[in-house]
Amino acid sequence: MGEKMLYGIGLVIIVFLFFISIFGLLSILVAYIIDSFSQQDNFYLQKSNDLLIKNIMSFFFPFFGIIFIFGIFLFASGNGITFLIAVTTVGLATSGWLFTNYISSRNSIRQHTVTVLTQLRMSTEFMKNANKLQPLLEKGKTIDLEYYDSLSSSENTEKDAIRYILNYLEFVSAGIRHGDLDEKLVRAAQRGMFIGAYGMCKPYILELNIKNKTTFEHLIAIVDRWKY
Structure with a gap:
């Protein structure tokens, strides 16, 4: 029983690392593509971090939703409990990280803007x-x-x-x-x-x-x- 539990935990960790790598690489790739075509007037010479994270989220959440639904389907058919647990864990962890960093980056840019405007105006x-x-x-x-x-x-x-x-x-x-x-x-x-x-x-x-x-x-x- 103990060996099976360790095996299951190890498998969850491996699947977790695999999916977080796939999610991360695909999200960055798609965000780069979106970033390349979203501003065709070339006004922004360099996108801010919050816009980049926003682009990543616009891809990640639909992709995670599809994988999660697939996991539920496997679970309902009597298989894939480990897969569903791994996908849910990765999805929630990544979602929290993206949202936290988006808010932090957004607030940082706004605070910096207020500081610059206030200092110059004063x-x-x-x-x-x-x-x-x-x-x-x-x-x-x-x-x-x-x-x-x-x-x-x-x-x-x-x-x-x-x-x-x-x-x-x-x-x-x-x-x-x-x-x-x-x-x-x-x-x-x-x-x-x-x-x-x-x-x-x-x-x-x-x-x-x-x-x-x-x-x-x-x-x-x-x-x-x-x-x-």
Whole structure:
């Protein structure tokens, strides 16, 4: 009796390891395929961990359901109790791991986004430069490269403000496109600033981008995505 029990436990462990390997490899493979085709506009340069885990879950749960139903069928026919136990154990363990990691990754990205936005918004340097650009925005001023270069030494603070704010917007845009910042949260909090600053400086931004395609490339992509 003892030998049979040990044999059964050993068999369950072997089947457990086998199925968790199969589930893991197939889930990662299908997630990669889904990831390759889900964003055909190539907006995201690197997907965040929560999106990758979400893709894995979208495959794992249906696949687990099919295997589980098959296990029940075997059990009902008088066979496959070990198989059903192994599948159930693997499925529940993997489901818990995926869900926990998805929530953890999602919360981590959101917390990081809130921290970045709060730190920059509370920065005296940021507020100083934003306040310098506000009068130009209210007057409907359009800034192009010629205007930017024509600013005299006495107007260097305005020049610095333009460069500072645009660099900030580019930094945040790059963070979103690389999956480090939460797009929905940034859009809800700062869409107006992105659209307003870009609209005012559009000629200047595009002139620089023509000379060097990497200059403000992320800001341009964000505004194109958010403008409607």
